Amino acid sequence: MPPKRVAIVTSSTRRPRLNPTITQYVHDVLASDPTIPTKHTHDTTIDTDPRHITLEIIDLSAQSLPLYDESVIPASLPASDPTPHYSKAHTRAWSALVRQYDAFIFVTPQYNWSIPASLKNALDYLYYEWVGKPAGIVSYGSRGGRKAADHLRGVLEGLRMRVVGTAPGLPVKFTGLPVGTLSEVEERVEVDERDLEGWREAGVEGMMRNLGMELVCELDK
Numbered sequence: 001m002p003p004k005r006v007a008i009v010t011s012s013t014r015r016p017r018l019n020p021t022i023t024q025y026v027h028d029v030l031a032s033d034p035t036i037p038t039k040h041t042h043d044t045t046i047d048t049d050p051r052h053i054t055l056e057i058i059d060l061s062a063q064s065l066p067l068y069d070e071s072v073i074p075a076s077l078p079a080s081d082p083t084p085h086y087s088k089a090h091t092r093a094w095s096a097l098v099r100q101y102d103a104f105i106f107v108t109p110q111y112n113w114s115i116p117a118s119l120k121n122a123l124d125y126l127y128y129e130w131v132g133k134p135a136g137i138v139s140y141g142s143r144g145g146r147k148a149a150d151h152l153r154g155v156l157e158g159l160r161m162r163v164v165g166t167a168p169g170l171p172v173k174f175t176g177l178p179v180g181t182l183s184e185v186e187e188r189v190e191v192d193e194r195d196l197e198g199w200r201e202a203g204v205e206g207m208m209r210n211l212g213m214e215l216v217c218e219l220d221k
């Protein structure tokens, strides 16, 4: 049985941005936890453990989705195979990508007490590709992005996703909020060591592992 594929979604699309660094942090915490049955994507041995998962990163900035311009209503398409019915090539590509994954962890900043428009836009493009799949939320912001996480939970529940209870929020207190000029090559934004230490002390990494195990349990159902 092939491992179940879990996508960790980088949701902001501006440059420079903190999101890729936080996404990688979430990935590394989960991948290094021996209790989460992660199979590394480069591991080609035949898989016999039905609980195995892979962790892969999807960056919304690489999808180049315009502001919603579909002429069809996603929820009105055939549930079993919506992909060919979209009117736009970018929607068909996004649909085909999302259909490959069994579960999602959305890593979102807080923008004005909610999620970035890029994430809402990417979610709105599809419907049956999300329905019934397990989802986890990791938020960040000056106080952990709780309002963004709560908004996102409502949106994902509207898409009939099975949102797990644990939703770590990462307060960003010392890391400078990234600002700068747009460059061709994205520069990595480093998290201030004091923020990392604060997250560890607050048990955020343990919450991430709980989130990971909740997803594994949901995938096992």
Ligand SMILES: Cc1cc2nc3c(=O)[nH]c(=O)nc-3n(C[C@H](O)[C@H](O)[C@H](O)COP(=O)(O)O)c2cc1C
Pocket (backbone or CB within 6 Å): 012, 013, 014, 016, 017, 018, 019, 020, 109, 110, 111, 112, 113, 114, 140, 141, 142, 143, 144, 145, 177, 178
């Ligand atoms: C448009 C905008 C709105 C923001 N609103 C909030 C907010 O409501 N609460 C908060 O804690 N931080 C807010 N911030 C700060 C962001 O959480 C912070 O800049 C973070 O780095 C954004 O993630 P990103 O770098 O991946 O885009 C806002 C930032 C932007 C760009």
